[in-house]
Amino acid sequence: MSEKYDLIILGGGPAGMSSAIYGSRSRLKTLVLESKRKTGGQPATYHDMENYPGVPETTASDLMENFRTHAEKFDTEFKRGEVKSLEVNGFEKIVKTKKGEEYRAKSVVIATGAEPRKLGIKGEEEFKGKGVSYCATCDADIFTDLDVVVVGNGNSAVEESIYLSKFVNKITMIVIHDEGVMDAEKILQEKAMENEKIEFVWNSVLEEVKGDGIVEKAVVKNIKNGEKSELDCSGVFFFVGRVPSTDFLEGVVDLTEGGYVETTKQMETNQPGVYAVGDVRNKVVRQVITAAGDGATAAVMAQGYIEEEDYWQNHVVNADKPALVAFWSVTDQESMDVISQLEGMELEDKGYKFIKIDTYKNRLISDRYDIEEIPTVLKLESGKVDSKLVKPEKEEIEAII
């Protein structure tokens, strides 16, 4: 038997753990599934963290430890496992891991994030762990007093170069743009420019990593004149963007061409009860604080979804008697009139459940039954529509009872 949760969060980075804090604090039985040994996602492998509001003095990994402690305080469960598949069967979502574990939940938050992009150049795979690295905090120590090359010029590339400069002898950053142009924020660029250990090679790309068992040379090509040169180095660090971890979601939720999950502003995917947050989501700004914001939004949405769906399952789908459901809104007088009429018809005595759905608050059920106009009255037996009356007269309602 698989374990059943209210909320399963796929991924234990800042977005996922924020969802967990909100979810478990709202008394949802919450599970975080993390594929790595250590939770914290990308920031867990970084050092500096200077822009998380309210926490001026911290490191990225300390902050992530605090996220986890905070989630555990409200009884979030953490388990290790890499997700192989997500199956959506209406109110039941089934998550299977690569090792064969199976979990069920009413709602799922996808927070699988993104992983470092590989350039796919010659030598990159061969020298992985033998001089090629994607994580400065993991490997900085070993390159003490040695020369390294950093590929990339975004925030991560610059931040990590500054961190590496505390250990290594010299860093050469390979930048594809014209001299003085980088993608990183201005404040970071300035720090890098002032750093005596950091040198730049402009208008250039890394073409190959060479060596004998370990990295010895980086082959760099100038894109303006096509000239190639070789740099002696012991390490090559790649910080050339990221790709979303969404292979298992193909055909399950809508993805962009680049593989990011499409969501509404409320983090909803095209599957009811399934949300996506943080770097895995199609958006522009990808910061720890925005990931945390996404996570909070999704958990609040999930809580509403679970409440509505629970109510619907208990009172309509699994009810022992037929239901009359009236769709209404406070802004529509006609719908309010129909509600009063129905309340006067002693429906309970006639063997019916009477349920009101506020179409403003509860889009989920309204959309499921294609409610386009209000008032609409549905007669349902075991969740199946028996009759649908749009803007009904009293006689029409009486006729179906």
Next chain:
Amino acid sequence: MIELNKENFEEEVLNYDGKVVVDFWSESCDLCMDIMPDVKELAEEFADDFKFAKLDIKGNRRLAIGQKVLGLPSIVFYEDGEKVEHLSGEELEVEDIRKELEARA
């Protein structure tokens, strides 16, 4: 597990007739610290077939680089002093080490 350093590496690993597994680690490497207990368990389980040793790269960096270890953790397999396998990288799992041990036992 034997603690290796510059002084005993040659004797314990390179001049040893038999199979040796060396765990290259460092205190600043979180993954190294995480898998260390599991590696110790494997060391007991496979004690009949392998000699297990560990090397803190702090103070032994040149030795590590000489063994072509430039990423942590690195689990390196030696047979009669010859390097025969090198497992490394952030995604290294204890199961990967176990598989290799089973294959080489």
